Amino acid sequence: MTTDTLTRPTLPPGPPCRWLGLPELGALRRDYLGFLSGLQRRHGDIVHLRLMHYRDYNFFHPEQVRELLVAAHEGLIRWERAIEVFAAAHGQSVLVAEGPAWKRQRQMLQPGFAPKRVEAFAPLMVAATEQALAGWQSGPEFGFESAMTQLTMEVILRSLFSRSDTAEGRRAADAVHAISLIGMQEMFWPASAPLWAPWKTGKRRALQTLDGLIRGELARRRAMPDFQGEDLLQMLLQLRDPQGRPLGEQALRDECMTIFLAGHETSAAALTWWGWCMAAHPEAQRRAADELHAVLGGRAPSAADLPRLPWLQACIKEVLRLYPPAPALLSRISTVPLQIGGYTLPAGSMIRLTPGIIQRDPRWFEEPEAFRPERFDPASGHAEIPRGAWLPFGAGPRVCLGSHFALTEIGLIAALLLQRYELAPAPGRPAPIPALRITLRPTEPLRLTLRPRG
Numbered sequence: 303m304t305t306d307t308l309t310r311p312t313l314p315p316g317p318p319c320r321w322l323g324l325p326e327l328g329a330l331r332r333d334y335l336g337f338l339s340g341l342q343r344r345h346g347d348i349v350h351l352r353l354m355h356y357r358d359y360n361f362f363h364p365e366q367v368r369e370l371l372v373a374a375h376e377g378l379i380r381w382e383r384a385i386e387v388f389a390a391a392h393g394q395s396v397l398v399a400e401g402p403a404w405k406r407q408r409q410m411l412q413p414g415f416a417p418k419r420v421e422a423f424a425p426l427m428v429a430a431t432e433q434a435l436a437g438w439q440s441g442p443e444f445g446f447e448s449a450m451t452q453l454t455m456e457v458i459l460r461s462l463f464s465r466s467d468t469a470e471g472r473r474a475a476d477a478v479h480a481i482s483l484i485g486m487q488e489m490f491w492p493a494s495a496p497l498w499a500p501w502k503t504g505k506r507r508a509l510q511t512l513d514g515l516i517r518g519e520l521a522r523r524r525a526m527p528d529f530q531g532e533d534l535l536q537m538l539l540q541l542r543d544p545q546g547r548p549l550g551e552q553a554l555r556d557e558c559m560t561i562f563l564a565g566h567e568t569s570a571a572a573l574t575w576w577g578w579c580m581a582a583h584p585e586a587q588r589r590a591a592d593e594l595h596a597v598l599g600g601r602a603p604s605a606a607d608l609p610r611l612p613w614l615q616a617c618i619k620e621v622l623r624l625y626p627p628a629p630a631l632l633s634r635i636s637t638v639p640l641q642i643g644g645y646t647l648p649a650g651s652m653i654r655l656t657p658g659i660i661q662r663d664p665r666w667f668e669e670p671e672a673f674r675p676e677r678f679d680p681a682s683g684h685a686e687i688p689r690g691a692w693l694p695f696g697a698g699p700r701v702c703l704g705s706h707f708a709l710t711e712i713g714l715i716a717a718l719l720l721q722r723y724e725l726a727p728a729p730g731r732p733a734p735i736p737a738l739r740i741t742l743r744p745t746e747p748l749r750l751t752l753r754p755r756g
């Protein structure tokens with residue numbers, strides 16, 4: 303036995319267990335990020351909670367985050383309750399599946415989201431953005447968040463189905479909003495009531511809208527055997543498993559739903575916070591606009607231009623640090639005993655990793671609450687950020703499948719927007735307050751002042 307195991311208590315520090323952890327569950331529900339941040343301040347990098355029948359471990363150090371997500375990946379599954387809630391909309395897609403089924407799905411889908419494949423979507427991202435920008439009315443109270451939601455919805459509908467239907471898109475946006483709010487509440491209940499329960503009307507209708515949208519698009523494509531486009535649905539239709547079989551109808555529906563849902567909500571949240579950060583930091587915004595002028599001279603950007611816009615990229619990375627659209631990764635459950643940070647976690651432990659807190663740690667980010675894009679600017683000579691300290695897309699084998707797609711989309715939209723408009727806070731409105739609703743959104747819909755750039 304080593305000295306370490308002799309002196310280490312068997313459980314990491316944490317609040318005493320009272321009432322099966324009900325007070326802690328209540329605190330998580332009221333203010334998830336605030337509560338966990340307080341725990342880290344009081345107890346350190348590894349914090350233990352007793353929540354009902356779970357031993358709940360929180361890890362806040364980048365090294366342990368990587369140890370878990372990368373090295374210990376095989377010994378983790380996602381928390382069953384969260385997956386149950388997600389499965390109501392996503393079915394058995396790559397986001398929901400575990401084990402060999404997940405590995406098979408991920409291997410099949412991954413090539414379709416590689417940087418080269420994603421580049422092919424850049425022209426349609428640019429076209430969708432130019433069309434949206436042409437319809438915007440500048441003024442002091444522009445509905446920025448709803449414009450970003452509509453635009454990212456438009457981009458995903460065109461990328462996935464080669465479709466552009468704003469009325470359907472708007473209905474779907476409302477349904478996604480309803481599902482996110484309901485989903486967040488349901489996570490804290492041990493089970494969901496059946497969909498036929500009278501108080502489930504909202505969820506039932508929202509799911510029907512989304513399911514109708516996806517199944518309608520699948521039927522439309524089946525009726526177009528000569529379709530020549532290269533959208534994501536076409537990529538899904540061409541997939542074959544090792545035995546040469548295509549995806550079944552339900553599997554197609556499920557993967558489409560996940561790409562649709564995961565593919566626009568998060569990007570809309572990122573662009574919303576990017577808009578706020580630009581509006582609140584006019585010097586950073588001016589520098590980004592000057593860089594765009596110098597590199598593009600007024601022409602529309604392409605995917606190949608994005609690496610030549612280091613300041614714009616640094617601003618986007620800093621936004622994803624301060625306001626990660628997914629500030630809490632899906633909680634994991636260990637399926638085998640794990641040795642992490644000097645503790646033994648028994649099989650069945652709940653593991654919580656929270657980029658929303660890790661990314662605001664002053665040990666890795668000086669003045670962590672401040673918007674300082676230079677931390678990510680290679681030319682600034684800023685201290686290197688440890689791996690695992692910036693993880694808006696997660697890490698390890700289950701890292702976001704759409705990260706290239708998202709960064710290309712956000713970069714192009716940001717560039718086109720700043721070429722035409724200047725952003726400023728709406729007069730008399732307070733700074734937006736972030737709230738966790740599966741994705742991180744302002745408590746009130748963000749409005750900004752939009753001025754045409756001279």
Ligand code: HEM
Pocket residue numbers: 396397398408560561564565566568569572626627628631632633693694695696697699700701702703704705707708
């Ligand atoms: C700024 C935008 C985005 C952010 C911040 C984001 C974030 C994330 C994160 C953190 C995860 C991992 C969750 C976990 O480990 O618990 C994830 C998974 C995933 N994301 Fe994204 N995402 C974004 C955009 C997209 C887009 C555009 C797509 C598709 C077009 C997408 C598709 C997926 C899928 C399919 C998974 C599940 C992967 C798996 O389990 O193997 N995401 N995303």
